[in-house]
Each structure stands twice: as structure tokens, then as C-alpha cells.
Amino acid sequence: MTVADSIRPTSDALLSVTAPKRPANMGQIIRWLLLFLGGVAMVMPIAYMISTSLKWPHEVYNVNLIPDEPTIENYTYVLEDGRFYHWFVNSLVIATLTTVSNILFDSLVGYTLCKFRFPGRYIIFIAILSTLMIPTEMLVIPWYLMSQQFGWLDSYWGIMFPGLMTAFGTFLMKQFFETVPDDFIEAARIDGLNELQIWWTVAMPLVKPALAALAIFVFLGNWTAFIWPLIVANSVDMYTLPVGLSSFGDEADVAWELIMTGAAISTLPTLVVFLIFQRFIIRGVVMAGLKG
Amino acid sequence: MATLALRNLVKRYDKTEVLHGIDLEVADGEFVVFVGPSGCGKSTTLRMIAGLEEVTQGTIEIGGRVVNNLEPKDRDIAMVFQNYAIYPHMTVRKNIGFGLRTAKMTKLEKSARLEEVAAILDMTDLLERKPSQLSGGQRQRVAIGRAMVRDPAVFLFDEPLSNLDAQLRTQMRLEIKKLHQRVGNTIVFVTHDQVEAMTMADRIVIMKDGHIQQVGTPAEVYHSPANAFVARFIGAPSMNMLPATAKDGAISIAGGAPLDLARAPDGVLNVGVRPDDLVLTGGVPILTGRVTVQEPLGNETLIYVDAGAQAGGEVIAKADGRTPPAVGSTVTLHADPGALHLFDATTGVTIR
Ligand SMILES: Nc1ncnc2c1ncn2[C@@H]1O[C@H](COP(=O)(O)OP(=O)(O)OP(=O)(O)O)[C@@H](O)[C@H]1O
Ligand SMILES: [Mg+2]
Numbered sequence: 001m002t003v004a005d006s007i008r009p010t011s012d013a014l015l016s017v018t019a020p021k022r023p024a025n026m027g028q029i030i031r032w033l034l035l036f037l038g039g040v041a042m043v044m045p046i047a048y049m050i051s052t053s054l055k056w057p058h059e060v061y062n063v064n065l066i067p068d069e070p071t072i073e074n075y076t077y078v079l080e081d082g083r084f085y086h087w088f089v090n091s092l093v094i095a096t097l098t099t100v101s102n103i104l105f106d107s108l109v110g111y112t113l114c115k116f117r118f119p120g121r122y123i124i125f126i127a128i129l130s131t132l133m134i135p136t137e138m139l140v141i142p143w144y145l146m147s148q149q150f151g152w153l154d155s156y157w158g159i160m161f162p163g164l165m166t167a168f169g170t171f172l173m174k175q176f177f178e179t180v181p182d183d184f185i186e187a188a189r190i191d192g193l194n195e196l197q198i199w200w201t202v203a204m205p206l207v208k209p210a211l212a213a214l215a216i217f218v219f220l221g222n223w224t225a226f227i228w229p230l231i232v233a234n235s236v237d238m239y240t241l242p243v244g245l246s247s248f249g250d251e252a253d254v255a256w257e258l259i260m261t262g263a264a265i266s267t268l269p270t271l272v273v274f275l276i277f278q279r280f281i282i283r284g285v286v287m288a289g290l291k292g
Numbered sequence: 293m294a295t296l297a298l299r300n301l302v303k304r305y306d307k308t309e310v311l312h313g314i315d316l317e318v319a320d321g322e323f324v325v326f327v328g329p330s331g332c333g334k335s336t337t338l339r340m341i342a343g344l345e346e347v348t349q350g351t352i353e354i355g356g357r358v359v360n361n362l363e364p365k366d367r368d369i370a371m372v373f374q375n376y377a378i379y380p381h382m383t384v385r386k387n388i389g390f391g392l393r394t395a396k397m398t399k400l401e402k403s404a405r406l407e408e409v410a411a412i413l414d415m416t417d418l419l420e421r422k423p424s425q426l427s428g429g430q431r432q433r434v435a436i437g438r439a440m441v442r443d444p445a446v447f448l449f450d451e452p453l454s455n456l457d458a459q460l461r462t463q464m465r466l467e468i469k470k471l472h473q474r475v476g477n478t479i480v481f482v483t484h485d486q487v488e489a490m491t492m493a494d495r496i497v498i499m500k501d502g503h504i505q506q507v508g509t510p511a512e513v514y515h516s517p518a519n520a521f522v523a524r525f526i527g528a529p530s531m532n533m534l535p536a537t538a539k540d541g542a543i544s545i546a547g548g549a550p551l552d553l554a555r556a557p558d559g560v561l562n563v564g565v566r567p568d569d570l571v572l573t574g575g576v577p578i579l580t581g582r583v584t585v586q587e588p589l590g591n592e593t594l595i596y597v598d599a600g601a602q603a604g605g606e607v608i609a610k611a612d613g614r615t616p617p618a619v620g621s622t623v624t625l626h627a628d629p630g631a632l633h634l635f636d637a638t639t640g641v642t643i644r
Contacts, residue, residue: 187377190342190371
């Protein structure tokens with residue numbers, strides 16, 4: 001038997017397979033359907049948020065997606081309300097400072113745990129990791145007592161201090177610094193940089209994707225944080241945006257149209273942050289300096 | 293430029309000692325190559341010279357100054373790594389300039405120096421590129437450039453060519469050698485490739501298991517190896533080792549007929565003979581066997597000869613490239629008695 005003979009049956013079999021194409025199509029249809037449903041599930045809340053923000057108060061409990069009489073009255077009201085502006089700035093300042101702090105300190109600690117050998121290093125790492133298992137709800141009371149004793153209640157610092165460093169961020173950065181080869185660090189040491197300079201000029205640029213991801217996480221987390229700011233901020237001027245929005249309306253009547261308007265406006269900074277940082281999430285930056 | 297001296301250098305990691313007292317003097321402007329099998333401590337020695345690894349015991353002197361407790365940057369050395377370690381987020385210009393960050397020079401002097409180095413390495417056109425836009429050989433040149441700009445007393449290279457393909461490796465080997473002739477700095481170069489060592493070194497340091505086996509010029513280590521390890525490590529293909537016994541100035545190799553060799557002491561020993569010296573005609577007959585494999589190299593052909601259990605299996609010999617003996621034929625291999633190396637059977641030390 002020649003080689004051609006031994007191959008032919010296989011190719012015939014392959015050709016005959018083209019006939020039953022339906023199952024593949026069905027799979028395709030189901031896949032599209034699921035994706036569509038997922039998309040709807042994600043878009044609906046946003047659509048309702050925008051729709052409600054365009055409604056008059058009497059129409060709020062009407063489930064129509066398209067308002068009968070659309071209005072931008074809510075937007076003018078919210079934007080002209082001094083409180084909203086205040087809360088927006090509060091949130092922006094707090095989320096930005098916390099993000100910067102996390103970028104600096106999480107990576108410093110992560111870098112140290114990753115690249116230096118010292119006694120107790122492993123224990124410290126485990127201790128940091130183990131704090132991930134404690135839920136925020138459990139920490140709120142000790143935090144509050146602490147803030148009270150130190151006089152941090154009702155201040156930016158009081159709102160920010162629990163989140164200035166995170167165990168998750170430290171862990172993330174430590175893992176990413178593992179991908180930075182020691183050769184880079186040693187080369188920089190020989191070139192005369194001190195350890196802090198090596199961290200900043202050599203190691204940090206190599207983990208930009210991780211820093212971008214961390215920045216997005218931390219910013220969003222703090223922008224939407226609710227429980228702790230609600231507890232620690234007492235005066236209306238110290239409210240963050242989510243806390244402030246929830247207080248729209250009076251005791252008897254929650255002003256959903258205003259809350260939704262505020263929420264719609266408050267999504268804008270998160271979009272901006274995402275657009276700024278996502279372009280740093282480019283893979284394979286580290287490898288380019290190595291090998292051939 | 294400076295001399296380099298290692299005195300009784302010992303390195304221990306926790307309890308395991310990996311270097312057991314290295315002694316070496318390197319002259320000013322000398323090109324010294326450390327060579328040895330994987331794990332013998334070449335990199336460790338180099339990294340100790342660089343200051344990246346603590347010295348457990350002993351001293352390192354650069355230019356007559358003990359540097360044991362100096363930071364790497366204060367030792368007046370530069371190092372080129374196996375993985376190049378050029379920063380991917382910086383242009384070639386920045387990478388090379390990085391070595392000058394701490395130099396006490398004006399900006400103008402620095403950029404002049406940078407241009408000069410780029411010109412020497414033929415990289416002037418590539419200065420604005422990022423490492424990802426360079427070939428392997430060009431990246432290696434950037435790494436060398438970054439070391440060169442500082443004009444260090446001692447250059448340290450840790451297997452800088454092992455990531456390059458064979459052709460590029462040969463080319464870079466030549467370039468580094470030329471560079472050394474041009475700039476004249478002291479160089480310590482680590483490799484596990486004995487061809488690299490032979491072609492580049494003024495002197496070769498052969499290491500094994502944390503000990504220096506021999507220090508000598510390429511010719512010395514090739515022609516007068518200190519022991520059987522060096523004899524087999526240097527030269528390709530490796531030297532054949534044949535068991536032998538000697539009595540009253542006559543030696544019987546692999547159970548063969550005794551032949552006169554006055555320098556052989558009585559007793560059991562090993563006889564080494566390089567494939568180049570083991571030929572079909574000329575000299576005295578050494579052993580007989582059947583040809584199992586031919587390896588034509590053009591001008592000559594290497595033949596693998598099964599010389600029987602007593603000879604320890606296969607030996608490699610050299611035949612003429614035009615008329616090699618056929619596979620399966622029986623041949624008698626000859627050598628000049630002067631080309632035989634004698635080694636103590638237990639210690640491996642050369643018997644002269
Ligand atoms: N950090 C360390 N801890 C413990 N042992 C180590 C450490 N670094 C190296 N060693 C050991 O020291 C010995 C010498 O290692 P070294 O890296 O110097 O070898 P080498 O000669 O450079 O080998 P190669 O050719 O593979 O690079 C090895 O046995 C290695 O296992
Ligand atoms: Mg090594």
C-alpha cells in the first residue's frame with residue numbers, strides 16, 4: 001500500500017463531516033442568546049438609572065423605560081445643589097488620594113517582600129494575607145472606636161485611613177514583582193542606584209500593567225464605598241457621593257429621580273479613570289529586555 | 293584599569309560550602325576566562341567580585357584595594373549579564389546612559405562619552421530604539437555598551453553569549469576580543485563553553501565543584517593539563533581515557549601488548565590520548581577495534597572505534613577525510629608515545 005492509499009480514507013472521512021452543520025449552528029445560536037441575556041442584565045440597570053434621571057417625580061414608579069415627558073430638570077437641580085458638588089469633590093479627593101497611597105505603599109511593601117531576604121519575611125506575608133479573610137463589616141466597630149479616640153471622626157483622614165493600604169494590593173504587587181528578573185535589579189545596583197531608586201526607576205515601570213489594574217480597583221472601590229463613609233462622616237459636608245446621594249429627599253419620601261441623576265453623573269469619573277489606566281494594561285513589557 | 297586578586301575566597305550558603313578557597317591573581321588588562329561544568333561556582337565567584345554576593349571568607353582586591361565591604365557601585369566594576377538585563381522601558385540611549393548616572397561628568401561630557409561608545413559598538417543609528425525593536429545580538433551590544441561607558445577597572449561577563457545562536461556567538465566572541473584589544477580593561481569572563489574559553493582568554497581558569505583545577509594559557513591547559521578532569525574538559529571531542537598498567541618502564545594499554553615508556557611509574561594508571569593524536573598510521577600501535585560510526589568533518593573524519601570492554605568501550609580517533617575506514621571494518625589505532633598523557637588512576641593527577 002502506498003502512502004497515498006493510507007491517507008485517502010482519512011481525507012474522505014473529513015470531507016463527509018461537512019454535511020451535519022446544524023449542531024454547530026445551534027451551539028452558536030445558544031451562545032449568542034446567552035451573551036445577549038447577559039448584556040441585557042448588565043445594561044438594564046444603567047438604562048433604568050438614566051431613564052429615571054430623566055423622569056418627573058410622579059412618573060418614577062412607572063416601569064416604562066422611555067419617560068412620557070423627558071426632562072433634564074433633575075440634572076439642573078442636582079448640579080445647582082451645592083451639596084452635590086461638595087460630595088463629588090469629597091469623593092474625588094478621597095478616591096484619588098487613596099489610589100495614590102495604594103500605588104505607592106502596596107508596591108513598596110510588595111517589592112520588599114518579593115525582592116529582599118530577611119528573617120520573618122514569610123510570617124509577615126502570611127499575616128498580611130490573613131487579613132483578607134476579615135470582612136469589612138467586622139472591622140467597622142474597631143475602626144470607629146479608634147477614630148473616636150484619635151479624633152478622626154468626620155474628617156477626610158477618618159474616611160481614608162482604613163483603605164490607604166490594602167492586603168490585596170500588597171499581594172497583587174508582590175506577585176507581579178516576581179516577574180521582574182533579579183538581573184535588572186542587580187544591574188541597577190551595579191550602576192549605582194540606591195534601593196529606593198531601583199524600586200522607582202527600574203521595578204515600577206516594569207509592573208505598570210499591575211499598577212494600572214490596582215489603580216482601577218482601588219479608585220472604583222473607594223468611589224463606591226458606602227458603609228464606612230456613612231458611619232464615620234457625620235456632617236453633610238463630609239459625605240461622600242454615595243452617602244450623599246442616598247440622603248436625597250426627606251425622611252418620608254426618597255427622591256429616586258435625584259438619586260439616579262446623581263448616580264448617572266457619578267459614573268463619569270469612573271469611566272475617565274478606566275480610560276486613563278487601561279491603556280497601561282499591555283502585556284509583555286517585561287520580557288522585551290531579556291534574551292534574544 | 294587595575295589588577296584583581298582573590299585570596300582564599302570561600303562562599304557558604306547556610307551550611308553548604310560552594311567555593312572552597314579560590315586563589316587567583318589577574319594582571320592589569322588581562323582577559324581571564326572562568327570555565328567549568330554547571331554548578332561549579334563560576335557565577336558565584338563573579339558575583340562576589342561584583343559585590344552582589346557576600347564574601348564568607350577571604351579577600352577580594354581590585355587595584356590593590358580590598359573591596360570586600362564596598363557596595364557594587366564603589367568597586368569600579370561593570371557587569372554584563374546572561375539575560376542582558378537592559379531595561380525594556382528605556383531607549384538604547386537611556387540604557388547606555390544609565391551607567392553614567394552617578395558619574396561626575398557634565399551633561400556634555402556624558403553625551404560625548406555615550407556617542408563614543410555607541411560608535412565603537414556600531415550602534416549610533418539604534419540609539420532612539422527600544423530594546424523590543426532590537427535583535428538578540430544588538431541587545432547584547434547595548435548591555436556591553438552600558439558596561440563600557442563607565443570605563444570600569446574590571447569588566448565582568450557572566451555567560452553573555454549563551455542566549456545567541458551559534459553564528460552570532462562566534463561573531464560576538466570576536467567582537468568582544470577586539471574590544472578588549474582596543475580598550476584594554478581587565479576582563480573576567482564566565483562561560484561553560486570551552487571553545488569560548490580557548491579562543492578568547494589570555495588565561496583560563498578551570499573550575500570544578502568549587503575548586504580551581506588549573507590556571508594557565510589556552511596552550512598550557514591544552515597541552516599540559518594538570519589532571520584528567522582538565523584534560524577531558526578542554527578540547528573537543530574529549531580526550532580518550534584508557535586504563536593501563538605499567539611495569540619496569542613498559543606500559544600495557546587496555547590489556548594490549550606492552551610498549552616502552554620510561555616515564556610511566558609502576559602500577560595502575562590511566563592513559564589519555566586526544567582524538568587528534570590517535571590515527572591510523574604513524575607512531576606505535578595502541579589498540580585495535582571495529583569502526584562503529586563515522587563523523588565526516590570535511591578535511592578529516594572522526595571515527596568511533598569499539599575497542600572492547602578493557603578499553604572502557606568506544607574511543608574516538610581521527611582519519612583522513614578522503615579515505616576513512618568503512619563502518620564495520622577493523623582498524624589498529626596508532627599514536628606517538630610523546631602524545632600520551634599519564635594520569636594517576638585514583639587521584640587523576642597528571643604524571644609527568
Ligand atoms: N542562593 C543560593 N543558595 C544556595 N546554593 C546556591 C545559591 N546560589 C548558588 N548556589 C549553589 O552554588 C553552586 C555554584 O553555583 P553557580 O551559580 O556559581 O554555578 P555556575 O558555575 O555559575 O553554573 P552554571 O554554569 O550553571 O551557571 C551550585 O551548586 C548552586 O547550587
Ligand atoms: Mg552561572
